[in-house]
Amino acid sequence: SDNNTLNNKVDTIKTKTTLTKAETASQKVDYSGAQLWKVSIEKEGSRGILGRLRRRNQIATWGTNGTAIDVFIKPDAIQNVTRVLSRENIAFEVVIEDLQKRIDEENPPLDENEVELQDRRGHRMNWKQYHRLEDIDGFLEYLSKTYPAIISVNSIGKSHEGRELKVLRISNGNPSNKAIFIDGGIHAREWISPATVTYIINQFAENFDEESEDIKNLDWYFLPVMNPDGYEYTHMSDRLWRKNRRPGVAGRGCSGVDLNRNFGYRWGGKGTSSSSCSEIYRGPRAFSEPESRAVYEFFQKSAANYVAYITYHSYGQYILYPWGYENAVPPDYEDLQSLGDKMAAVIQSTGGDYYSVGSSSKLLYPAAGGSDDWAKSQGIKYSYTIELNDKGRYGFVLPTTYIENVAKESLAALRVLAAQVNKE
Ligand code: ARG
Ligand code: ZN
Secondary structure, three states: OOEOOHHHHHHHHOOOOOOOHHHHHHOOOOOOOOEEEEEEOOOOOHHHHHHHHHHOOOEEEEEEOOOEEEEEEOHHHHHHHHHHHHHOOOOEEEEEOOHHHHHHHHOOOOOHHHHHHHHHHOOOOOOOOOOOHHHHHHHHHHHHHHOOOOEEEEEEEEOOOOOEEEEEEEOOOOOOOEEEEEEEOOOOOOOHHHHHHHHHHHHHHHOHHHOOHHHHOEEEEEEOOOOHHHHHHHHHOOOOOOOOOOOOOOOOOOOOOOHHHOOOOOOOOOOOEOOOOOOOEOOOOOOOOHHHHHHHHHHHHOOOOEEEEEEEEEOOOEEEEOOOOOOOOOOOHHHHHHHHHHHHHHHHHHHOOOOEEEEHHHHOOOOOOOHHHHHHHOOOOEEEEEEEOOOOOOOOOOOHHHHHHHHHHHHHHHHHHHHHHHHO
């Protein structure tokens, strides 16, 4: 949830080709002194002021709750932004004083006992940590080997940098099953998303026999990391990277396309940018990216009867349905609203978190080329973007201690979804 060009500036500096290990480590973007503020937008004209600061690359906007906007500020801009907001009498509050400190504390290593336990289990996945792609892929392979009767893993394509896009399918093989597709990790820095998708996979896979009939009588497709290059990049180089890793044109422009502006329904409309340096760069054409194209081709080839599409993002705690491209809703929006309300209710009763439900253009902002709009345009009725925790206290840098509760809540919501689609 955002749009800025600050991260790209850092990116264009990196042009060296061969690096020593020490140099690679020092190539990590340092967010020391960078801050996250909540800036009130209740005063008339405050959105305009923030828009101007954004265009001048003084700030990046991360999220909003309707009365305030979460604003990311680099250290060298703090003085000026403070001056402008004070002069304009716009209220603000510093939420994170030093982002690098939060990044350093976010994902502490496991103690030795737990590492040993992992090795005995046959995979390294758990939900006490955020994991590298290698652990996630290893977990999927482990499940397909352990439960071959119900689980298969297939690569649906490769990313720009050649990483496999792995889809895990869980099915009891009943040919009359309806199907649900779930993805995560479209945006690289939203680490809670792949963590949540893998948690759900683990629950279904490890307890399939004891699962409810609603779960067992659906075909489940999971793509936990749609943007593996970006995901690895956030671990290795820049924790706050959003887009994929499409290389920039040599000498000018920046790298990265926002995959959630690259899908082919009403591509290129509101809330997108034609500039490669923008955080919401839509790419040169619809489905120009290998990652989004692979999803497109997967659906073209798949014979499954998809009735729901869920894509997990962060943050803000929203259950969003189409349309995203403009402030309009599909004819059956009341069905999406009422199921969304039921999911939000069960989330609140499960783990206590509050989710708002509505169309994404209305609740957030118009943004064309999203995967949810495209899925809906393909006739998949229940198409939702779920923005996971939190509401701007940690933003994208959500501590690992939150993972299990967030994922558990989403699992509870999926059970409500499964019951509904089986009823129809
Ligand atoms: N935070 C998401 C994004 O900016 C929201 C997407 C909602 N869907 C949409 N089609 N606009 O990409
Ligand atoms: Zn996102």
